Amino acid sequence: MMENVFLPKLAKIVKNEKMTAMEHFLRLQLLDKKTAEEFQYNLGQFIEISIMGVGEAPFSICSMQNQKYLLDLCIRSGGRVTSAILRLGEGSLVGVRGPYGNGFPLKEMEGSNLLLVAGGLGVAPLRSILQYSLKNRAKYRDITFFYGIRTYDTMLFRDEFNSLLAGGDESGCKFYLSYEDPKDEQCLLLEAEYSDRCMSGVVSKLFERTEISPKDTYAIICGPSIMYKFVGQELTKRDVPPERILISLERRMRCGIGKCGNCIIGDGSSIRYVCKDGPVFTYWDALHTKGMI
């Protein structure tokens, strides 16, 4: 019998934890052992999560492949599916399709410096790269992480990032934090303690704090769409070639596999599907595809 790509595989919620007022951490385990074992994904790929009776929505996997076949996700509530997911208790079942999309070219990036720039929820897919590159530390040179938040309350994976701040370069990565609300007390405290690694302002301000070596750096950006333009410009100013600046896009998606047409972008000479040609594109693509950023 022919396989039906639209039928979800069942997965159990093994953890559903509130991270901030808006976001939850979700950990899934595919029920069927064989399915779980065959579920190999590239970092930066996404899955479609189904709640029967509510609908389906795409989410980035924010963990690297692990032995226990667990999938970590970070979900911001607000819409129908997202709010429904967050109400589900541990042990509940959801449907999973995927993994879909291209993901980040981790092999190609080996031997280079990595600069990861995350804004808000964009931290989700970048966390998986951070996990992977720290685990395979020898494959990469300097790893730098810029994380832009609005206030301390909206900071995701707080424990993980706080320990990177506290650990300094010993942690294997240079972690920088920017916050937008200059009156946020907890952020001010952090800044007092780690003045060289934490500052107020938008994430692109963090470029003032560090040197980028343009020849051998891959920059990976993920965040709200407005961020791509600004961070892209900062990087271009520093001579990082546009084809080595990677961005991950979000669009309305219904199928994830190039069928439903909702995620199509571009102009006559550059039509692309975000779901199957992306969600990872280069800044060069963005400069040559109308409406991408």
Added chain:
Amino acid sequence: MTSESLDAFVNNLETYGKIYGPVKTGESCSFQEISQSKEMALNYSRTMIPPKKFFLKLKERMFIFDERECEYEETLEDGKIVVFGIHPCDIYALKLMDKIYLDKNPDKYYQMRRENATLIGYSCHPDEYCFCQSQGTNYAVDGFDLFLHELKDKFLVRIGSEKGNKIASENSKFFMDVESSDIQEFREAEGKREKEFTLKLAINGLTDMLALSYESDVWKEYADKCFGCGSCNLVCPTCRCYDVVDNVNMDLKSGERQRMLNSCMLKKHGLVYGGKNFRPTRVERLRNRFNCKGSLREDMMNCVGCGRCTVYCPSKIDYVEVLRRVRGEL
């Protein structure tokens, strides 16, 4: 095949499935179930709804589920059909659909229907809205099972697939060998048809023209006329965007996942989380539709020149005119 054999041949097609053909319905034409060839209006120009309706339903159930148990069961419809009288542009449109729906992640619903269908092409003559010649889709090279070219008192029949070959051999009593005079007649008819096209669109370099005209005022001008009704998407043989919804039954625990044709001219097509819309106004939506249609993707233009969107636009937005404006010809 002689013209007289058509009735008997069509009758015999029943063996291969329910027969659908172009039937006159009021002002326009539509593919409907038929039992005899007489019911068909084989000299039709275009149906309002293209044959995509046989493969991508306006609405279709994907699976049924039980919410509490998170159990589900796929729902597939079966049933063989014969689509008789399909024109070259619509055959090309299905070839494009095939590239999209039967790629490395084939769509089972589409695939099953496609395998269950026999396509029988039929020659046509252009009217003032047809520009398939410009799009290079006026002569179907493949993508059909059989193709009937109407000549004076006979048909020249081309076989386009194994399925078509099987039908031809099982109905061999209707078919005669092709004589050199038939070839001559066919050649003349085709030559004459080539000259019948009046509407032309220069497509060389159109992809780049569209990219270069991204900020052009032409989009705004036509967007002001557009009602945003989405009719152009509905009637277009290559438009296939769909949306998905879950419908829950009265018992609040069982239900179905359904998909339905969507339209990029509607606002919600570009909507994402938090109310952000990537195509917030009609200008972006209209421009997006023309860029999508005028692009090369899957090695084919996304428009086959059938003229439907022009004919059925309530605001009389003329597809070819818009593109000629974009090119700066008008």
